[in-house]
Amino acid sequence: QLQVVESGGGLVQPGGSLRLSCVASTRAFNKFTVGWFRRSPGKDREFVAASSWLGGTTDYADSVKGRFTISRDNADNTVYLQMNSLNVDDTAVYYCAARRPTDVSRAITEYPYWGQGTQVTVST
Numbered sequence: 001q002l003q004v005v006e007s008g009g010g011l012v013q014p015g016g017s018l019r020l021s022c023v024a025s026t027r028a029f030n031k032f033t034v035g036w037f038r039r040s041p042g043k044d045r046e047f048v049a050a051s052s053w054l055g056g057t058t059d060y061a062d063s064v065k066g067r068f069t070i071s072r073d074n075a076d077n078t079v080y081l082q083m084n085s086l087n088v089d090d091t092a093v094y095y096c097a098a099r100r101p102t103d104v105s106r107a108i109t110e111y112p113y114w115g116q117g118t119q120v121t122v123s124t
Contacts, residue, residue: 002026002113006096009118012086020081020118022096030054030074033099035111036081038092038120045095049081050104059104063089086122093117 003025012018022034035050049070050059058070069082079096097111105111 002029002032002098004029004096004098004113004115006094006115006118009094009120011121011123013124014087014122016086016122017082017084018086018120020083020094020096020120022079022081022115024077024079024098027077029077029079029098030072031100031102032113033102033104034070034072034079035097035099035105036070036079037095037097037108037111038090039095039117040089040092043092045108047106047108048094050106051079052104053102057104059106061106083120086120088122091120091122093119 008020036048037045039045051070055072067085072079095117096115098113099111
């Protein structure tokens, strides 16, 4: 059973940056597609970014394109989400999720493995 744990959240001012990490419990993580999702207060969980198992294919929500970058270090079983130019609308709990198929997906229901989430708060 794959387990993933997120870290790196915190409080940051508008315009600032954070890097989230998602660490997996197994080296087989390199065979999984990984996605980042978020849930803002009062909103449904939404897709943020995804990376195929080798990192060759990535996908981003329009709201974060050009500001966020997903990357992975398969040697360390870790996927990162670098978040730059943060604004108050990025405030949310961020979740890492994984799926066995190698193609990226934006659908929440296609990711069976989820972490507990890490809080990101953008505020002055």
